[in-house]
Amino acid sequence: GGTGILGMWKAFDELEAIGVIDSKRPKIIAVQSEMTTPVVAAYEQGLMDSQLVKAGHTIATGLNVPGSVGHFKVLEIIRESGGAAIAVSEEDISVQLRDIYRNRGIWICPEGAATLAALEPACAMGLITSGSDVIAFNTGSFEKYLPNVRDIIFGVGD
Numbered sequence: 714g715g716t717g718i719l720g721m722w723k724a725f726d727e728l729e730a731i732g733v734i735d736s737k738r739p740k741i742i743a744v745q746s747e748m749t750t751p752v753v754a755a756y757e758q759g760l761m762d763s764q765l766v767k768a769g770h771t772i773a774t775g776l777n778v779p780g781s782v783g784h785f786k787v788l789e790i791i792r793e794s795g796g797a798a799i800a801v802s803e804e805d806i807s808v809q810l811r812d813i814y815r816n817r818g819i820w821i822c823p824e825g826a827a828t829l830a831a832l833e834p835a836c837a838m839g840l841i842t843s844g845s846d847v848i849a850f851n852t853g854s855f856e857k858y859l860p861n862v863r864d865i866i867f868g869v870g871d
Contacts (some may be wrong), residue, residue, distance in 0.1 A: 715752065715787035717806035717852050722790045730844055739848075740796040740840055743787060744824075744831040746771035747800045748781055755788055755799035755861055763787065768819060773823035775853050797840055805830035807865045814866050820857055825851030 718741055728734045730781035743752050748769025755763040765780035781787075790797055813819050821829075828849035835841045855862075 714775075714781045715743065715783045717763065717850060718787050718790055719783055719852075729795045738794050741791050741794040742796045742831060742835055743791055743798040743838060744776070744827045746773050746776050746827060747802050749779055750800045751778070751786055752784055752791075753798040753800045755784065756791060760788070761785055766854060771803060771806075771823075772810075772858070772865075773818065773827050774858075775822070776827060797835070797838060799831045799834050799838075801827050801830040801834070807862075810838050811865050813870075820855035820866075821851045822853035822855050823862065824853050825849065838849045 722738075722741070725734065726739055736790055740772070742854065745751075745753050746769065748771040751763035751764060751766045753819065755761075755768070763780060763784035768777050768779040771777050788798075790796075806823055806826045809829040810821065810823055813821055821827070832841065832847065832849065841847055
C-alpha cells in the first residue's frame with residue numbers, strides 16, 4: 714500500500730532536519746506481487762497515480778492493496794529517488810521465504826521475501842550495481858502467516 718515507503722521518506726526528511734543525515738536519499742524500490750500491481754502498472758505507464766485494480770491472491774497479503782490514497786506520493790518518491798517499482802511472482806516469494814529459513818534459520822514475512830525476490834530484477838535493471846549497499850525491509854511478523862505458509866517453510870508435501 715506504500716505506507717512503509719511514505720513513513721521512511723518522512724523519517725529521512727526529519728533526520729535531515731535535525732542534522733543527522735544530509736540530503737542524499739537512497740533509491741526506493743517498491744515491490745508488489747504480480748497478483749496485484751497498481752503501483753508497478755502506474756510506474757511503468759508513467760502515470761502520476763495508480764488506478765484501482767482487482768485484488769489478486771497472494772501470500773504477501775500486506776502487498777495486496779488494489780488502490781490507495783497515498784499511491785500518488787509513493788510514485789513521486791520512487792521517481793524522485795531514481796528508484797522503480799517491481800512485480801515479483803508468487804513462486805519467487807515462496808522460494809525466498811523457504812530459502813531464507815532453510816539457509817539462515819530466519820523467519821521472515823512474505824512481504825520481506827518479496828523484497829528479496831526483487832533483488833535480481835533490480836540488478837538486471839541496473840538499479841543495484843556491484844558494491845551497492847542494499848537494505849531489504851521485512852515489514853511484518855512471520856508468525857501471523859504460519860497457517861498460510863507452513864507448507865512452504867517446512868516442506869509439508871515436498
